[in-house]
Amino acid sequence: MSASRVPQQLDRRLALEMVRVTERAAVAAAVWRGRGDEQSAEEAATNAAYAELGHMPVSGRVVIGSGVEGEVAHLFIGESVGGGGDVVEIAADALEGATLCAKNMPGSMAVMVLAAPGSLLNAPPVYMDKVAIGPGYPQGIVSLAAKPEENVRALAEAKGVPASEITALVLDRPRHAGLIAAVRGVGASVKLITDGDVAGVIHTTNPRESGVDIYLGIGGAAEGVLAAAALRCMGGQMQGRLILDSEDKRTLAKRQGIRDFAKVYALEDMVAGDCLVAATGVTDGPLLQGVRLGRSVVETDTLLMRAATGTVRRIATQHRDLAKFGFDD
Numbered sequence: 001m002s003a004s005r006v007p008q009q010l011d012r013r014l015a016l017e018m019v020r021v022t023e024r025a026a027v028a029a030a031v032w033r034g035r036g037d038e039q040s041a042e043e044a045a046t047n048a049a050y051a052e053l054g055h056m057p058v059s060g061r062v063v064i065g066s067g068v069e070g071e072v073a074h075l076f077i078g079e080s081v082g083g084g085g086d087v088v089e090i091a092a093d094a095l096e097g098a099t100l101c102a103k104n105m106p107g108s109m110a111v112m113v114l115a116a117p118g119s120l121l122n123a124p125p126v127y128m129d130k131v132a133i134g135p136g137y138p139q140g141i142v143s144l145a146a147k148p149e150e151n152v153r154a155l156a157e158a159k160g161v162p163a164s165e166i167t168a169l170v171l172d173r174p175r176h177a178g179l180i181a182a183v184r185g186v187g188a189s190v191k192l193i194t195d196g197d198v199a200g201v202i203h204t205t206n207p208r209e210s211g212v213d214i215y216l217g218i219g220g221a222a223e224g225v226l227a228a229a230a231l232r233c234m235g236g237q238m239q240g241r242l243i244l245d246s247e248d249k250r251t252l253a254k255r256q257g258i259r260d261f262a263k264v265y266a267l268e269d270m271v272a273g274d275c276l277v278a279a280t281g282v283t284d285g286p287l288l289q290g291v292r293l294g295r296s297v298v299e300t301d302t303l304l305m306r307a308a309t310g311t312v313r314r315i316a317t318q319h320r321d322l323a324k325f326g327f328d329d
Helices: 014-030 038-053 098-102 148-159 174-185 197-203 221-234 247-255
Strands: 058-064 086-096 109-115 127-133 167-171 189-193 214-220 237-243 264-266 275-281 298-306 311-319
Touching: 014 038, 014 086, 014 109, 014 275, 014 298, 014 311, 038 086, 038 098, 038 109, 058 109, 058 221, 086 098, 086 197, 086 221, 109 197, 109 221, 127 197, 127 221, 148 174, 148 214, 167 174, 167 197, 174 189, 174 214, 197 214, 197 221, 214 221, 221 237, 221 275, 221 298, 221 311
Parallel strands: 058 086, 167 189, 167 214
Antiparallel strands: 086 109, 109 275, 127 214, 127 237, 237 264, 275 298, 298 311
8 A cells, every 4th residue: 555545634534434333333232232141232233343344445454453363253453444445543342331231221332443554552452550631731640650549639739629529430340449449538539330431531521511530440451542542532631551460461462562561651652643533322321322223213322533623523313224224124
C-alpha cells in the first residue's frame, strides 16, 4: 500500500460506516439480553460486527479485538478486515459488558475505534491499572506513581473543592478493597460498577451529569485503549500500566512488541494520532439508551466522536430494513 493511502487524519466519511458496525453488533447482542448466556451474546455481536466490517471501505488491521488467533473465530488481534481502502488500525469490543447484557443490567454497548496506522497501543489481552479524569485540569495532576488518596486530594485541590466532594468510580472487585478504603479514608465517595469500564472512563468527562470525577483501578487493557480513544476525542487525562505478572503474560506482551513491562502509558501513548470512536447502547444506561426491538422498526442510540475536531455527535436511528439484522419483516 502506498504512503499516499495512509491517512494521518482520517476521512470523516468513514464515521457513518463505523456506526453501521456498532449498530449491527448492538442489535445482535440485544437479542440475547437477559438470557444469562454471555458467550452467545458476545459471539452474536462479534459475528455481526465482523460481517459489517467486510463492507467497510478500509484495509484494516485489528489491534484490539476479541482475543488471539486460534482462540476466537473473528476480530482476533492481527486479523485483516474491511473491503479495501485506506489503511487503518481497528480496536473493537463488539460487546463491552457481556455480563451486563446477559443479566439485562445497565451499561452494555458495542464499541469501535478507527485510527491512523501506528496510533494504537498494541495491548495484549491482560489487565491494566488505570487512572483517568476529564478535561479542564492542569496536566499531570493525577498519576499512577501517586497513591489513590493522593490523586483524589490533588484533583480536589485542582477543582477547588474538599475531597468529600470527589467521587471515584471503581470496578467492584475484591482486588480493589484497599483502593476503596484509601479513597474513602480521605472523605471521598466511591461509586462501584460491576462491569463496563470503557463507559466508566467516559463518565469522567462530564462529572456534572455522571457524578463521576475520577476513574481508578484495574480493568482490561483492551478497554483501557478504547477508553483512551474516547478521551482523545472528548478531552481528559489518563495513564495505564499493563499488569504482566506471569511469564505467559509477558510472552503475550513481547509478541505485541512490548519490551518495557513496567512502562506507564500516557493517553498519547495509547492513542497517538487521529481516531474515530463509535459506541452503540445494547442495554439502557447512563451513557446510552439500549436497543429497542419493535415488530416493524429497530431503534439504536449511538455516540460518534472524532479526535481531530473534538466533535461528539449523538445519533438516534430508526432501522426499518430489518432483513439486514436477520429479522423477518
